[in-house]
Amino acid sequence: MIRFGIIGCGAISNTHASAIAQLDGAMFGACCDINVTRGQAFAQKNNCRFYDDYHALLADKTLDAVIIATPHYLHATMSLASLAAGKHVLCEKPMATTKEDAAALAIAVEKSKKVYAVCFQNRFNPPFIKLKKMIEQNKFGNLNGVKCELTWHRDQAYYAAADWKGSLVQEGGGVLINQGIHTLDAITWFIAPLDKIKGKIMTSLLEDVIEVEDAAMATGLIGEIPIVIHASNNFSSSPSPTITFDFEKSSIVLSMETLMIDGQVVDIQSITQSAEHKAQWGDSHKRLIEAFCHRLNGQYALNDEYLPGLDARYALAIIWGIYDSNQLNRWVTL
Numbered sequence: 001m002i003r004f005g006i007i008g009c010g011a012i013s014n015t016h017a018s019a020i021a022q023l024d025g026a027m028f029g030a031c032c033d034i035n036v037t038r039g040q041a042f043a044q045k046n047n048c049r050f051y052d053d054y055h056a057l058l059a060d061k062t063l064d065a066v067i068i069a070t071p072h073y074l075h076a077t078m079s080l081a082s083l084a085a086g087k088h089v090l091c092e093k094p095m096a097t098t099k100e101d102a103a104a105l106a107i108a109v110e111k112s113k114k115v116y117a118v119c120f121q122n123r124f125n126p127p128f129i130k131l132k133k134m135i136e137q138n139k140f141g142n143l144n145g146v147k148c149e150l151t152w153h154r155d156q157a158y159y160a161a162a163d164w165k166g167s168l169v170q171e172g173g174g175v176l177i178n179q180g181i182h183t184l185d186a187i188t189w190f191i192a193p194l195d196k197i198k199g200k201i202m203t204s205l206l207e208d209v210i211e212v213e214d215a216a217m218a219t220g221l222i223g224e225i226p227i228v229i230h231a232s233n234n235f236s237s238s239p240s241p242t243i244t245f246d247f248e249k250s251s252i253v254l255s256m257e258t259l260m261i262d263g264q265v266v267d268i269q270s271i272t273q274s275a276e277h278k279a280q281w282g283d284s285h286k287r288l289i290e291a292f293c294h295r296l297n298g299q300y301a302l303n304d305e306y307l308p309g310l311d312a313r314y315a316l317a318i319i320w321g322i323y324d325s326n327q328l329n330r331w332v333t334l
């Protein structure tokens with residue numbers, strides 16, 4: 001049995017709780033939040049101990065692993081402290097908010113020999129897995145270009161609901177580092193890390209509300225392959241982000257729920273029911289945590305190799321490259 005402690009009992013903690021409740025070999029031993037009411041409610045619901053200081057949780061010898069689900073600026077500090085306390089770490093995205101912290105974390109992870117993972121759960125969406133395997137089998141020929149688009153709705157009420165969201169220091173950025181990061185991770189995971197980027201960010205509809213960007217556009221390069229990026233939090237609703245792959249033999253459009261190849265929707269129902277994907281649709285957090293537990297136990301199951309670890313840095317490299325490029329008004333080498 002793997003005993004998890006979770007630091008941060010806010011919105012996303014319930015997704016982790018429902019995932020762990022569905023896994024035979026995992027349970028919560030403890031939780032922590034500086035908001036005592038919220039933390040105690042989580043502890044009661046999940047039948048675990050409560051701490052109001054994460055150092056106390058890390059000193060709890062009964063815990064094997066820690067889930068970090070706090071505001072972005074705390075991720076690197078808490079990950080480093082967790083590794084130093086001998087815990088395995090599953091951290092919500094992003095792994096860090098500064099280049100220095102990401103570099104320090106990479107060194108600490110290598111030294112620690114602990115399992116370190118970042119919560120890019122979309123890698124475990126059935127259409128993503130299906131496409132990943134087809135690309136690995138080189139089914140589509142050369143890649144000519146990639147386009148990705150995320151247009152969501154994040155308004156004043158969204159930012160008012162959490163004091164750290166919209167703060168440059170605490171969130172570390174806006175639509176790119178919070179919402180777009182999953183899509184950017186997907187590009188690096190499907191294809192490769194980007195070599196160069198030129199981009200622009202702005203704060204438009206939310207200019208009086210937040211310090212961070214609510215819109216971004218960029219052109220990246222993997223070798224000679226153009227990667228076109230568009231992200232905005234100013235749309236009227238939040239449709240599934242899409243990635244379009246322009247391959248020599250096929251045009252592919254991937255969303256969270258669907259995979260379309262040359263205009264034909266691939267039957268995801270049959271994918272989820274195949275031996276390859278026994279789990280239920282829509283529970284990618286659960287699949288990611290399951291892969292984390294397998295890694296921790298030294299076991300292997302199909303697709304466990306897709307667990308995001310230090311390769312989570314590549315999405316951040318794109319984001320920081322866009323921020324730097326915006327400031328310098330030139331291409332940035334990543």
Ligand SMILES: NC(=O)c1ccc[n+]([C@@H]2O[C@H](COP(=O)([O-])OP(=O)(O)OC[C@H]3O[C@@H](n4cnc5c(N)ncnc54)[C@H](O)[C@@H]3O)[C@@H](O)[C@H]2O)c1
Binds near residue numbers: 007033
């Ligand atoms: N993987 C995903 O799809 C996904 C989705 C939503 C959120 N997230 C990520 O999850 C993380 C949390 O987001 P959220 O929406 O749940 O935020 P939230 O503001 O709802 O929750 C954060 C919690 O952390 C607590 N906290 C703050 N400082 C603390 C400290 N020093 N010690 C202990 N607890 C502390 C807060 O009191 C709060 O309860 C973020 O990194 C976010 O990007 C990921």
